[in-house]
Amino acid sequence: MDKPFWSEGLHFSCQRCSGCCRHEPGVVRLSEADLERLLRWADCSREDFIDSYCRWVDRGDGTENLCLREKKNYDCILWDQSCIAYESRPFQCSSYPFWNSLLQDEDWWAANAADCPGVNRGALHGPEEIEALLERRRREPYIVREKTGR
Numbered sequence: 001m002d003k004p005f006w007s008e009g010l011h012f013s014c015q016r017c018s019g020c021c022r023h024e025p026g027v028v029r030l031s032e033a034d035l036e037r038l039l040r041w042a043d044c045s046r047e048d049f050i051d052s053y054c055r056w057v058d059r060g061d062g063t064e065n066l067c068l069r070e071k072k073n074y075d076c077i078l079w080d081q082s083c084i085a086y087e088s089r090p091f092q093c094s095s096y097p098f099w100n101s102l103l104q105d106e107d108w109w110a111a112n113a114a115d116c117p118g119v120n121r122g123a124l125h126g127p128e129e130i131e132a133l134l135e136r137r138r139r140e141p142y143i144v145r146e147k148t149g150r
């Protein structure tokens with residue numbers, strides 16, 4: 001099999017522009033591990049946290065994912081000057097931009113670089129680090145339920 005385009009590693013350093021956390025619609029999916037971490041952060045019950053901070057997003061196949069809510073202006077519900085749950089933030093956020101969807105080929109990576117000023121800049125993240133992030137994603141799948149129409 002051909003080596004992935006990131007086999008020598010990729011450069012990324014967040015420039016803290018907050019572009020991926022606010023202003024535009026987005027979807028932040030949660031795993032059980034994310035939810036448990038956020039429940040400890042919020043110090044509330046699962047039901048209350050889901051009611052206050054979450055929404056179910058249709059996957060188009062009769063199921064839906066548990067995701068963070070957005071405010072009316074599309075800022076993440078956890079955004080207030082900065083991420084208010086930074087140490088407990090979802091793995092989708094902490095592993096960005098080393099996502100399967102962006103690493104599948106170089107064109108996707110390049111397209112993303114146009115949106116994020118941190119991509120292809122700063123620290124070099126080696127292939128072992130990237131593979132470990134992809135492996136953790138496989139171990140921590142997103143929460144899915146049958147679509148209820150609610």
Ligand code: SF4
Nearest residue numbers: 014015018020116118
């Ligand atoms: S868009 Fe990129 S540079 Fe800006 S906050 Fe998000 S990860 Fe950091």
